Amino acid sequence: MSNEAILHSHQTGTHDAAHAHEHHHHETFITKYVFSQDHKMIAKQFLITGIIWAIIGGLFSVLFRLQLGYPESTFPWLEDFLGGWAKGGKIDPEFYYALVTMHGTILVFFVLTAGLSGTFSNFLIPLQVGARDMASPFLNMLSYWFFFAASIVMLASLFVQTGPASGGWTIYPPLSALGEASSGSKIGMDLWLISMSLFIINALLGGLNYITTILNMRTKGMSMTRMPLTMWALFFTAILGVLSFPVLLSGAILLLFDRNLGTSFYLSDIVINGKILPNEGGSPILFQHLFWFLGHPEVYIIILPAMGIASEVMSINSRKPIFGYMAMVGSLFAITALAFVVWAHHMFVTGLNPFLGSFFVLLTLLIAVPSAIKVFNWLTTLWRGNIRFTPGMLFAIGFVSMFISGGLTGIFLGNSALDIHLHDTYFIVAHFHIVMGVAGMFGMFAGLYHWFPKMYGRYMNNTLAYIHFWITMIGAYLIFWPMHYEGLAGMPRRYYDFSGWESFNMFAGLNQFISFVSIIVFAAQLLFVFNFFYSIFKGRKVTTLNPWGAASLEWTTPIRPGHGNWPGEIPEVHRWAYDYGKDGRDYISQTEPVGEQESKH
Amino acid sequence: MLRLRRIWGMNDFFLIAIAVMIFLLIFQIAKASEYVSILKGEEKARKQTNKINGFLLVAFLVLGLIGAWWCNKLYYGKTLFPQGSASVEGESIDTMMWITIAVTGVVFIITQILLFWFSFKYQESDKRKAYYFTHNNKLELLWTGVPAIVLTVLVVFGLKYWFKFTGDAPKDSQLIEITGKQYAWDIRYPGKDGVFGKKNYKLTDASKRNPLGVDWTDAASHDDIHVPTIMHAVVGKPVKLVIYSQDVIHDVGLPHFRMKMDAVPGIPTTLWFTPKWTTAEMKIRTGNPNFVYEIACDQLCGKGHYSMKGEILVESQQDFDKWIAGEKPQYLKAMAPEEPAKTDSAAMAKPVALNSK
Numbered sequence: 001m002s003n004e005a006i007l008h009s010h011q012t013g014t015h016d017a018a019h020a021h022e023h024h025h026h027e028t029f030i031t032k033y034v035f036s037q038d039h040k041m042i043a044k045q046f047l048i049t050g051i052i053w054a055i056i057g058g059l060f061s062v063l064f065r066l067q068l069g070y071p072e073s074t075f076p077w078l079e080d081f082l083g084g085w086a087k088g089g090k091i092d093p094e095f096y097y098a099l100v101t102m103h104g105t106i107l108v109f110f111v112l113t114a115g116l117s118g119t120f121s122n123f124l125i126p127l128q129v130g131a132r133d134m135a136s137p138f139l140n141m142l143s144y145w146f147f148f149a150a151s152i153v154m155l156a157s158l159f160v161q162t163g164p165a166s167g168g169w170t171i172y173p174p175l176s177a178l179g180e181a182s183s184g185s186k187i188g189m190d191l192w193l194i195s196m197s198l199f200i201i202n203a204l205l206g207g208l209n210y211i212t213t214i215l216n217m218r219t220k221g222m223s224m225t226r227m228p229l230t231m232w233a234l235f236f237t238a239i240l241g242v243l244s245f246p247v248l249l250s251g252a253i254l255l256l257f258d259r260n261l262g263t264s265f266y267l268s269d270i271v272i273n274g275k276i277l278p279n280e281g282g283s284p285i286l287f288q289h290l291f292w293f294l295g296h297p298e299v300y301i302i303i304l305p306a307m308g309i310a311s312e313v314m315s316i317n318s319r320k321p322i323f324g325y326m327a328m329v330g331s332l333f334a335i336t337a338l339a340f341v342v343w344a345h346h347m348f349v350t351g352l353n354p355f356l357g358s359f360f361v362l363l364t365l366l367i368a369v370p371s372a373i374k375v376f377n378w379l380t381t382l383w384r385g386n387i388r389f390t391p392g393m394l395f396a397i398g399f400v401s402m403f404i405s406g407g408l409t410g411i412f413l414g415n416s417a418l419d420i421h422l423h424d425t426y427f428i429v430a431h432f433h434i435v436m437g438v439a440g441m442f443g444m445f446a447g448l449y450h451w452f453p454k455m456y457g458r459y460m461n462n463t464l465a466y467i468h469f470w471i472t473m474i475g476a477y478l479i480f481w482p483m484h485y486e487g488l489a490g491m492p493r494r495y496y497d498f499s500g501w502e503s504f505n506m507f508a509g510l511n512q513f514i515s516f517v518s519i520i521v522f523a524a525q526l527l528f529v530f531n532f533f534y535s536i537f538k539g540r541k542v543t544t545l546n547p548w549g550a551a552s553l554e555w556t557t558p559i560r561p562g563h564g565n566w567p568g569e570i571p572e573v574h575r576w577a578y579d580y581g582k583d584g585r586d587y588i589s590q591t592e593p594v595g596e597q598e599s600k601h
Numbered sequence: 602m603l604r605l606r607r608i609w610g611m612n613d614f615f616l617i618a619i620a621v622m623i624f625l626l627i628f629q630i631a632k633a634s635e636y637v638s639i640l641k642g643e644e645k646a647r648k649q650t651n652k653i654n655g656f657l658l659v660a661f662l663v664l665g666l667i668g669a670w671w672c673n674k675l676y677y678g679k680t681l682f683p684q685g686s687a688s689v690e691g692e693s694i695d696t697m698m699w700i701t702i703a704v705t706g707v708v709f710i711i712t713q714i715l716l717f718w719f720s721f722k723y724q725e726s727d728k729r730k731a732y733y734f735t736h737n738n739k740l741e742l743l744w745t746g747v748p749a750i751v752l753t754v755l756v757v758f759g760l761k762y763w764f765k766f767t768g769d770a771p772k773d774s775q776l777i778e779i780t781g782k783q784y785a786w787d788i789r790y791p792g793k794d795g796v797f798g799k800k801n802y803k804l805t806d807a808s809k810r811n812p813l814g815v816d817w818t819d820a821a822s823h824d825d826i827h828v829p830t831i832m833h834a835v836v837g838k839p840v841k842l843v844i845y846s847q848d849v850i851h852d853v854g855l856p857h858f859r860m861k862m863d864a865v866p867g868i869p870t871t872l873w874f875t876p877k878w879t880t881a882e883m884k885i886r887t888g889n890p891n892f893v894y895e896i897a898c899d900q901l902c903g904k905g906h907y908s909m910k911g912e913i914l915v916e917s918q919q920d921f922d923k924w925i926a927g928e929k930p931q932y933l934k935a936m937a938p939e940e941p942a943k944t945d946s947a948a949m950a951k952p953v954a955l956n957s958k
Contacts, residue, residue, distance in 0.1 A: 077613060093904040168901045174866055175849040175902060181783065182903045268867030269802040271782070271814070272848045276803055284850055284865055318723070319731040327741050349852065350863045351870035354767035358760050365752045372748040373741065375712060380740070382719040384732035388647075389654035389724065397658065397720055404712050408705040411752070415759040417697050417766075421859040424852065424899040462638075462650070463631035470657065477665065485676035490856025492899045495907035503856060503895045506679050523620075527627065540635065581731035 027563075035145075037137035038563040042144050043123035044455065047448075049151060050115020051529060057106035062522050064099045067091045069515025071497045071508075085163070093496045097166040098184050100494060102158065104169030105192070109199055110154070112302040112440045114147050117241075118202075120305055120447055121210045121234045123455065127554035128228050130219025130573060132564045135212035139205050146202035150195045157191035165192035168494065170295065173266040173287050177258045180272045190259065193252045200249045203241045210238035219553070221573035225329070226590070228552045228577040229322060232329050233308025236336040237301050244297040244340070251290030258282070285350055292343035299436050300339040303403075304332060306443020307374060310396040313446045314378060316550045317393035318385030319586065321578035324377040331370035338367050348416040349423050357416050364414035371407050375400065386581070390548070391465035392450035398473045399442040405477075406435025409484065424494075427487025430480045438476045445469075445528070452532075453547050457560040458539030464531040468524055475521035479514050486510065551587045552577040648725065655724035662717035666710075681856060684887050687894065687915075688874040690766040691859030697762050704751060766860075770873035774841040777832060779896075780813055781844075781851030781864040784905030786896060787813060790826040792930060797843075798822020805847070810935040813847075817932060827931040831912045832896070834876055835921045841873040851909065854899035857883075861899055876915040883915075 036042060066075060067090075074089035085095035122140065126133050134140045157164040166184025167176040171192065179186040214235045218227070257263040258279075266287045267279035315322040322328060344352060344360040378400050387393065409431040412418045422428060445468075452460050491504045498504040498511070546555040553573065557565050571591040579588040583599055638646030677683070686692045723729070778789040778797060791797045798819045805814035815822045834840045844853055846864035853872065854861050862872040876894075884892045896911030916924070 093907070097901070097904060097906070166904075172850055172900070178849070181849050270848055270866050271802055271805045273783075274805075274807060276805060280867075283868065285868065321733065321735045323734060324736045324741050326736065327745075349861045351865060351868060354763060357767075358763065361759060361763070362756055365756050368752050369745060369749050373745055376744040377741075379712065379715050379719060380734070382716070382723060384734065385719075385723045386726065386729050386731040387655075387720060387724050389651050389658075389720075394654060394658075397716065400716055401713060404709065404716070408709050411705055411755065412698070412701055415697070415701065415755060417694055417759040417762040418701065420861050421691070421694050421698075421856070423861055424854070425856075461631045461635055463634040464627070466650070466654065467627060467631070473661070477668075481669065482672055482676060485672070485680055488680035488682065490681055490854070490897070492854060492897050494901045496904075497907055500908060501895060501897065501910070502889070502891050502893055503897070510676070527624070530624070530628070531631075540639075578735070581733045583733075584730070 035141060037133070037141045039122045039126050039134050039137065039140060040455070040561070040563075042140055043119050043121075045144050046114055046118035046122060046147065049148065050111050050119060051532065053106050053110040053151065054115065054525070055529065057103050057111060058522050058525060060099045060103040060106070062519055063091065064096055064103070065515040065518045067096055067496065069512040071499055094166060094183055095163060096496045097168075097182075097494070098163045098188070101166050101168055101171075101184065102164055105154070105165070105196075107437065108169060108298065108302070109196070110147075110151065112436070112444070113203065113241075113298070114199070116440060116444045116447075117234065117237050117301060117305045118144075118147065118206060119444075120230070120309065120451075121206065121238065123451065124230055124554065125210055125213050125234060126217070127454070127557065127561075127565060128231055128552055128577075129214060129217060130222055130553050130570050131213060131217040132566075132570065134209045135217055136209055140209050143202050143205035143209065146198050146205065150198035150202060153191050153195035153198060157188045157195065160187050160191065162186040162188055164188040170288075170291060171255070172291075173255060173258065173284050174270055174272075177255060177266055178270070178272055178277075179259075180275065190256070193256050193259075196252055197249060200245045200252075203245045207238040207242040207245075210234060211242065214238075219570045219573055222553075222590075225326070226573055226576045228308075229311040229325070229328055229332075230305075230308040232332055233304045233311075236332050237304045240297045240301050240304070240336055240339060244294040247290055248294035251287055251294075254290075255287065285347070285352075288347055288350060289343070292346045293340075295346065296343040297339040299432070300335055302436050302440045303443070304335070306399060306440050306446075307332070307403075309443045309447040309450070310378070310399045311381075312552070313392045313396040313450050314381050314400075315578055315580065316450075316548055317388045317390055317396070318381055319388070319549075319580045320381055320385040321580055321582075322377070323380040323383075324373070325576065325578065327373055328377055331373045334370040335367060338363060338370075342367065342414075345414055345416070345419070348419045354416075361414060361416050365411065367414075368407070368411055371403075375404055375407075390449065391460070391462060391469060392446045392448075394466070394469045394473075395442045395446035395449065398469065399439050399446060401473075402434050402439040402442055402476070405481075406431055406433075406439060410435060421490070422487055424492055425487040426483045426491050426493055429493045430483035430487060433483075434476070434480050438480070442472075445472075448532070450548070451554075452535065452539075453542045454554055454557075454561075456536050456539070457542050458535055459542060459547075460531050460535040460539055464527055468528045468531070471524035472521060475517050475524065478517045479521065482510055482514065546589075549587050551579055551589050553590055556589065556591055651725050655721050658717050659721035662714065665713075681859075684857075684883070686857075686859050687877055687883065688855075688858035688860065689877055690874050691857075693762040693765060694859040697759055700758060701755060704755065766874070770841040770871070771839045774839040774873055775835060776841050776843065777834070778843045778845065779832065779853060779864070779911070780847060781853070781898065781902070781909070782847040783849065783903050784898070784909040786830055786832075786853075786909070786911035788828050788830070788832045788911075789813060789931075790828075790925065790928075791821075792824025792826060794821055794824055796821040798825050798932075802847070810931065813845075815931065817935065823932040824930050825932065826925065826928045827934075828928065830910075831914055833914050833916060833921055833924055835918050836876050836879045836882075836915050838918070839873055839875045841871060844870045844872060849902045850900045851898050851902050852900035853911075854897040855894070855913070856897065857894050863900055876913075879915045879917060880913075881916075 076089040078086035078089050085092050162183040164184060165188045166182055175181050176185050176189050214231060254265040258265050258267055264279035264282035266284050267282040270277040311322050311328060342360055342364045345364045348357050413422055413428060413431055449460060449465055486507050542559050556571055573590045574593045575590055577590050582588060686695050776791050780787045798821045799816045800814050801816050802814045804811060804816060844862055844864045846866045851864040852861060853864060858874045860872055860874050862870050880894060884890055894913040894915060898906055898909035
């Protein structure tokens with residue numbers, strides 16, 4: 001018996017039957033896979049582009065961890081790949097900073113914004129609200145292609161002779177404004193700014209579409225409060241993006257002006273390499289305000305979709321309704337509203353007026369309240385459930401663990417009195433990697449393992465998924481937990497080498513350990529990548545419409561839905577998406593009318 | 602095409618081969634387990650895996666908590682807590698830190714235990730039916746209210762300390778100017794008049810010994826003393842730093858004093874603190890004969906960022922007076938490269954009053 005035969009011997013005919021009912025409009029390879037206007041294909045385009053970027057961004061972190069962990073060693077093979085950037089097998093400081101900058105930019109924007117909210121907004125919104133596609137499929141397609149263009153420009157910047165941007169992902173001027181200050185601030189920085197401008201257009205086109213679709217295209221009976229929490233999360237994510245990304249765009253354009261047209265928005269009183277610049281009256285702090293007005297909402301753009309996905313996956317696999325649905329929506333709303341008024345907590349040590357700073361302390365720590373509500377509601381969702389540990393569920397549980405760990409350290413950093421000590425140390429590196437990086441990735445993995453069957457009509461390999469989860473979960477804590485101690489010793493972030501510092505050189509052994517673990521965790525992610533692509537073509541086929549026994553609408557479509565999602569009428573919705581374990585029934589689909597005898601909740 | 606500068610040795614290929622073999626091995630195991638589960642019956646296999654993962658989750662909790670304790674044992678001694686804050690103001694930061702660690706620590710332990718314990722306890726079982734529990738206003742009010750109250754306490758304490766050390770520096774503070782540039786620190790003392798000479802960045806000219814762009818026409822500049830890298834400060838006496846940058850944003854990072862402030866081109870910032878121990882005392886306190894109060898640049902400023910180091914030498918008033926008496930004002934260095942007149946150095950030999958408002 002061949003492998004394929006074993007895998008699919010239990011197959012029934014449902015798959016082929018489903019195909020017969022799809023609408024067929026004429027599709028060529030180009031319209032189906034390249035310039036597709038089908039939200040599901042666009043989602044996959046976002047996803048696969050995001051995965052490619054994640055590999056590149058992750059690889060960069062491995063490279064700079066080699067330097068941090070083994071500052072005395074040389075790696076001659078690096079020179080074979082990187083040439084002049086790693087002469088003699090040692091990474092050049094300028095290139096080290098380019099790697100750090102690109103790692104941040106790629107992971108924050110290209111992976112955790114486009115790859116996470118781009119993928120799941122596109123894939124889930126029409127399917128879960130009951131629409132045939134987005135409000136404007138054409139704009140949706142454009143949105144991806146702007147992302148693609150941004151990707152090409154950013155990729156190109158990696159290959160220019162003076163190197164890609166190297167001023168940190170926050171690109172603070174004057175460092176990013178002056179080519180004399182850093183070779184990464186030459187053409188590489190212009191490409192960064194152009195790429196990000198294209199990226200922002202992608203985010204705006206996408207965001208407007210998501211908002212419009214959720215507000216206007218819900219199926220009959222799908223009131224806002226019957227939507228799954230993923231919809232609410234993606235809705236608020238889109239609002240955050242639409243309102244804050246334009247501010248970054250303006251900041252980026254002013255920076256382009258300062259760089260190329262001789263303006264002085266961010267520049268004043270500068271002597272660089274003995275050269276006295278004519279610019280006067282600008283303020284570098286202005287840029288930080290513009291940057292963080294997006295930059296802070298951006299971290300919620302990353303984490304809200306992960307929260308939504310985790311809520312959905314946890315409820316389904318606990319076979320229990322999500323606890324406190326309205327409180328979950330309310331806390332998402334509170335986080336969204338507060339996200340706009342806390343940006344200056346990134347700027348406590350810039351010379352910001354301390355009195356003004358105190359308002360940002362108060363508003364920042366307020367975010368802990370809706371965050372606490374969410375955590376306790378997730379815990380209560382698990383309580384007295386009947387939990388199935390699917391790979392998606394494990395990542396959802398891992399997400400909550402990471403969100404707790406990283407969220408609590410936010411209470412340190414949001415408090416200006418502590419921030420003055422912890423700012424720009426490894427404490428903040430640990431904090432945001434756990435709460436935004438790892439938690440965001442966990443949300444993404446939870447979603448991918450959970451909706452992969454809907455995306456490709458096949459399952460991913462479970463054993464590989466479990467190995468992937470456990471290595472990543474254990475590895476992430478091993479990497480980031482000890483970093484808090486480095487931060488409490490005042491060890492600054494973005495240092496190429498600590499060996500010259502009497503105050504920080506005692507962590508050489510720990511740095512080596514962290515680097516070693518991060519290589520293993522990176523390798524485990526390659527297992528995931530392999531599993532993902534292998535399963536698209538060779539995974540076990542899905543044979544039932546609703547493999548997880550979920551109540552939401554996307555599982556009422558055919559196993560491989562065509563463009564238009566439902567072969568016949570779009571189903572009508574009669575209830576919320578969380579009737580699990582009600583009246584002794586395992587689950588009740590949203591499409592089932594409320595029965596006469598049914599108990600109220 | 603890659604231009605190979607080095608012949609790749611057998612070892613490299615061997616390592617790559619091992620990595621590929623491990624991947625293939627894991628993949629084969631994963632595939633085999635999939636066949637086994639199908640042959641055995643998917644439902645049965647799923648339930649077995651469920652039990653394994655439930656156990657692993659609770660094992661992770663226990664080992665994780667032990668690991669956290671062990672990590673603390675290994676690294677607590679290397680943090681700045683055991684040596685205490687080297688500034689008076691930093692003491693309140695440490696107090697605030699302990700309050701926050703206590704509060705978040707309790708929440709951390711309770712929530713993580715609940716998360717993994719619930720996962721383990723309520724794993725799928727044929728005997729259990731999930732409890733249909735949609736909301737409970739009392740509970741939700743409880744965990745909205747309690748965090749709100751606790752956070753209010755943290756905000757109140759935090760802001761109390763924050764206003765204390767971001768307020769005006771004491772009147773008797775010693776005024777010191779520190780200027781960052783790629784990748785070094787320059788330090789200026791106002792001299793006996795206690796007033797810095799005016800600066801204009803357009804006058805900056807290192808070749809004329811005016812690296813800070815001081816306007817020599819301002820008489821207040823004539824007694825200003827410039828020194829590179831090493832700042833001298835007096836123990837027990839508040840220091841008020843006026844912070845400048847000449848090129849990009851830097852940051853005066855003072856981990857031992859628990860302080861930090863950006864150096865922003867065009868916008869001077871300030872920071873003050875009171876050193877508690879001299880450098881010599883700290884060498885004994887930390888048991889490290891090489892101890893120095895390092896100034897670490899904490900804002901990415903270019904490729905030499907990691908090497909942008911300054912130092913604060915905290916010493917007694919006598920040692921400080923002796924040191925500054927031996928320093929020649931920059932004005933004299935700039936105007937008269939040859940030895941200055943005797944009378945000038947005689948005047949400088951007396952202890953100078955460096956106080957300012």
